[in-house]
Amino acid sequence: MLHRENKIKKYHVSSAADLIQETMEYYDITQTDLAERLGVSQKNISDILKRKRFINEILALRLEKVMGISSELLLTLDSHYKLEQAKANNEITKNDKKNPLFLRRYDWVSA
Template sequence: GVSQKNVSEILQRKRFINEVIALRIEKVMGLSSILLLNLDSKFKLHAAKDQRKEEKTKTGTKSDKFLKRYDWVNA
């Protein structure tokens, strides 16, 4: 099973949901595991975007220079 500590950390956004936990929640509560994993991945993406914005404001420069588009790249 899932420990009370794990559930508490998930609810407090200290831990993310993985596939096994999503399946267990689906079995017990009837919530779709796919829905839970989609919500979790959207939350992670949103958090990453917020963190990226914070890093850019702290440094004042683009942190993605290594991803600069070059005209000789066709991809």
């Protein structure tokens, strides 16, 4: 039954790294093997899996070709993940109407 007191649970936000790691485990391939197939360094793959680096469009297309994962999905996952991290780190200010940067209509402006 729905109650107003029940809080909505926030779902885990995944990055492309989570899906890549899961696929690597499914196919039992190493970072080195994946790096060779993609034409990048093993360090690059390691940094992506540790979320120190995020995939770009070219790597997303290579991953799609090698792993069969949609490049659009991978880029969307990373985009949403980075946005949630920015929100969590309070890098985006709330729409605080006292904030001088917040857009507002002035009384003296006529429409």
